[in-house]
Amino acid sequence: MEGIIVKGSKNLFTVKPVVQLFDGSAGASCLECRFKGKILKDGETAYNPLAPGDLVVVSPDSRLIESRLPRRNKFSRWNEKGRSSQVLAANIDLVVCVASPASPPFRPRFIDRVLLQAEAENVPAAVVLNKSDLPLEAQAAARLDSFEKIGIPVLRVSAKNGDGISLLQDCLTGKTTLFVGQSGVGKSSLINRLFPDCDSKTGVVNKKFDRGNHTTVMSVRYEHERYVVIDSPGLRQFIPDGIAAENIAIYMRDISPFAGKCLFGASCTHTVEKGCAILDAVSKGLIHEDRCKSFLRMKG
Ligand SMILES: Nc1nc2c(ncn2[C@@H]2O[C@H](COP(=O)(O)OP(=O)(O)O)[C@@H](O)[C@H]2O)c(=O)[nH]1
Ligand SMILES: [Mg+2]
Ligand SMILES: [Zn+2]
Numbered sequence: 391m392e393g394i395i396v397k398g399s400k401n402l403f404t405v406k407p408v409v410q411l412f413d414g415s416a417g418a419s420c421l422e423c424r425f426k427g428k429i430l431k432d433g434e435t436a437y438n439p440l441a442p443g444d445l446v447v448v449s450p451d452s453r454l455i456e457s458r459l460p461r462r463n464k465f466s467r468w469n470e471k472g473r474s475s476q477v478l479a480a481n482i483d484l485v486v487c488v489a490s491p492a493s494p495p496f497r498p499r500f501i502d503r504v505l506l507q508a509e510a511e512n513v514p515a516a517v518v519l520n521k522s523d524l525p526l527e528a529q530a531a532a533r534l535d536s537f538e539k540i541g542i543p544v545l546r547v548s549a550k551n552g553d554g555i556s557l558l559q560d561c562l563t564g565k566t567t568l569f570v571g572q573s574g575v576g577k578s579s580l581i582n583r584l585f586p587d588c589d590s591k592t593g594v595v596n597k598k599f600d601r602g603n604h605t606t607v608m609s610v611r612y613e614h615e616r617y618v619v620i621d622s623p624g625l626r627q628f629i630p631d632g633i634a635a636e637n638i639a640i641y642m643r644d645i646s647p648f649a650g651k652c653l654f655g656a657s658c659t660h661t662v663e664k665g666c667a668i669l670d671a672v673s674k675g676l677i678h679e680d681r682c683k684s685f686l687r688m689k690g
Contacts, residue, residue, distance in 0.1 A: 392459070393421070395444040395480075397610040401425050403440060403455060405448055406613075423448050425455040437469045441477040442611035442620045443566060465511050465568055468629035475631045478609050479568040479620040484561075485515045488571035488580065491526040497572060498533045502642075502684040503628040504570050505542060509641040510633050515542055516561065520576040522546040522553060536678040540644045549579035559584065562617035568609070573624030581621050585612050635689050639668075644677050645685055660686060 393405035405423045425440060440446065445459040462481045469476040487504040489496060501517055508515035517537050519526070526534075538544045545561065547554030562584070569577050609622040633641065639649035645668060652658035653665025660668045660682070668685075671677045 391448050391450045393423070393446055393448050395440050395442050395446060395611070396420055397442055397608055398425075398440065399608060400438070403446075405446060405455070406611075407448075408445070421448065421453055423453045423455050437472045437474040437476040438608070441480045442609045443480040443482055443568075445481065463511055463513055465507065465513055465570075466631040467507065467570075467625070468631040470629060478570065478622040479566075479611075481566065482513060482568045482620065483565035484567040485513050486518050486567055486569050487515065488518045488520055488569055488575045488577050490521040490572075490575040491519065491524045491530060492521065493524075494572050494574045496527070496530040496533075498530070498680060499684050499687070500572055500628050501537070502681060503630050503688065505537075506633065506638065506641050506688065507628070507630045509643065510630070510637070517542055517544045518558065518580075519544065519546045520549055520580060523548040523551050533678060533680060536644075536681060547580070549576045549583050552583065555583050559616065562619065564617065566618040566620065568620045568622060570622050570628065571624065573626060575624075577621055577624065581612060581619065584617075584619060585614055630688070638685065638689050642681070642685055644681060645671075647671075648677070 392408045394408055396404040396406050398404055401424060403423050403425055404420050406420045423446075440455070440458060441464065444461065447456045447459065448454065449456055464477050464480045465482060465485055466475050466477045468474075485504065485508045487501050489501055505515050517534065519534060534544050543561065545554055545558055547558050549555070558580075569580070571577050607623050609620050611618060611620045639645045648667040648671045650656075651667035652660065652663065653667075654663055658666050658668075660666050663669070668677065668682060672679050672682050
């Protein structure tokens with residue numbers, strides 16, 4: 391039997407059977423399935439060998455996950471505590487970085503890192519500014535505009551008063567979308583708006599599986615008739631995963647046109663040099679100054 395991972399921890403997963411329905415009945419209900427962890431060749435270095443969105447083959451009798459089907463794509467981050475790559479979701483169509491104007495403060499560097507990862511994984515990305523009922527500083531507004539200028543859709547919504555939610559629903563329609571964001575930006579509140587019928591308020595998770603800390607550190611897949619959203623755990627920081635420093639410029643679409651064009655070539659630090667193509671682009675307003683700082687920081 392084939393199924394899709396809804397959520398889970400190291401060896402226990404919730405799997406939704408993928409079934410062909412001919413009788414018009416509601417979809418099959420989820421199964422709790424075990425996973426031995428030895429069947430995935432590349433699973434050894436991963437913090438989690440299976441992530442929400444993964445398609446798996448389950449033995450219906452033993453409820454044992456036998457294998458994972460090939461991934462169309464994945465989205466991961468570097469898990470510093472676990473010292474490994476953590477796959478937040480697999481087989482997605484869009485990554486949405488959720489941000490807020492305040493509490494927590496607007497952190498454009500966080501967004502830059504998520505966008506970098508998305509570009510490297512070749513997954514389309516968008517920014518959702520939640521809490522748009524709160525005032526936004528001019529600097530933050532300018533930075534949001536700069537994302538739009540480079541072709542990243544930016545939506546302003548409020549989970550609190552409902553502003554922009556139907557537009558967000560339109561953007562999500564027909565897609566499987568991963569939500570990533572700092573803790574407290576309102577991802578759970580948005581999920582509650584987007585999935586009014588499901589008991590996501592309590593994390594969808596029944597109490598039995600809510601114990602331990604796994605449900606707070608793993609992503610969860612929510613399904614609606616129009617869209618699917620995978621909510622990832624709130625993060626304090628986002629550390630890109632598996633991207634070599636020399637490739638960062640390539641994955642920043644405002645910087646890539648100028649990469650490799652500096653007068654001093656690869657030795658250019660893009661900080662003080664005359665003839666630096668990137669600094670030149672900053673001075674012409676083609677690259678936002680703070681995006682450039684972000685780039686230099688990520689490059690290390
Ligand atoms: N003002 C305002 N507060 C919000 C909004 N959405 C969520 N919050 C509040 O922000 C806090 C964190 O929300 P939560 O959904 O738990 O954030 P998460 O950590 O990203 O899942 C809660 O106190 C929410 O009531 C919003 O649109 N506007
Ligand atoms: Mg939350
Ligand atoms: Zn340079």
